[in-house]
Amino acid sequence: MKPVFTGRRHSWPHYVMPAYLGTLFWQPMHHHAGLKEWLLTVLGVVVFLALYGGVLWLKEKTWQMVCLAGIVLAGLAFTPMNGGAECFFIFAACTLPHVVETESGVVKFMAMVLAVIGLQTWWLHMSMWFLVSASGVSVLSAITSFHFHQRDRMYQKLKLANAEIEHLAKVAERERIARDLHDVLGHTLSVIILKSELAGKLMEHDPERAKAEIRDVEETSRAALSEVRSTIRGYRVHSLEAELIQARAALETAGVAVITDATQIPLSPAQENVVALVVREAVTNIVRHAHAQNCYLRLAPVNGNCRLEVQDDGCGGPQVEGHGIRGMRERIEALGGRLERDTNAGTRMTIEFPLTSTKGKEQS
DSSP states (O other): OOOOOOSOOOOHHHHHGGGGGGGGGHHHHHTTOOHHHHHHHHHHHHHHHHHHHHHHHOOOHHHHHHHHHHHHHHHHHHTTTOGGGGHHHHHHHHHHHHHOOSHHHHHHHHHHHHHHHHHHHHHTTOOHHHHHHHHHHHHHHHHHHHHHHHHHHHHHHHHHHHHHHHHHHHHHHHHHHHHHHHHHHHHHHHHHHHHHHHHHHHTTTOHHHHHHHHHHHHHHHHHHHHHHHHHHHTOOOOOHHHHHHHHHHHHHHTTOEEEEEEOOOOOOHHHHHHHHHHHHHHHHHIIIIIOOSEEEEEEEEETTEEEEEEEEOSOOOOSOOOHHHHHHHHHHHHTTOEEEEEOSSSEEEEEEEETTOOGGGGOO
């Protein structure tokens, strides 16, 4: 499942910052305040912690903004009684980027905070030091916090993007192995079955030839094991020339007469590998399902394209594509080509792709 970035991430500074609320207690302690002032101070701390917790833990942005505005209003209410309450404005500025992700949103909210501080300073005739310290530290805190929050958001998005890329790479590799194992084992097991059946029929009438077929089965099995290992490692490369020879041998073993018309074509390793696998899959389907007597295989350049035709006179079949056909189609489309299949009279399969295509360079 693809992960979703929520933009919410609580780190230890969010929980350390409330320690600065200790500044609220400096004034009552210094002035030897009475019970009323101490109770108001404690009330201010409780109100702040409730609003601060809402900013961190509420899920709705609207309610988070309400809590932020509440912190500013708490600062407006408590600073006339306790100058240390100016830290409420600073806390609001530090926490703002946790809720607002855009520069314009941060600027608008901070403009409101500065207007509140300026209006309070003018209305209550507070000192300029309060105006400078509350405004300056709040702006600096907002800028610093926004910078680190944006950096953290980009880092989280990058982590999720890398995780998604890794996931897609794993899926692609699993699909490659499944497709390649189908191509390798499907053909090879068909050949082994044919040769084993032939050896069984020849056992009594021609023991020497039966032994030869059994040796071929052994050699084919060893080659298949090697191919499977190479497939899993991703180092498998198929020679088109060797595949054509094996195709003729497999068809003749199945009792199918073969006519091959193959022109030498300059193919890249990736293109040659794909054509070889297509030949293998097409021949495997003929041996398994076609009940054909004849097969015609033609490979030639046509108008700057490589064109391969494989046709048999068998029983044809449904147009529904199995895993093998889908795998061939994916390989050809990766080269920028197309695959056509006609099963009305026997089966005729045609692939064609541009010889100048570079799309298949990544195909292996």
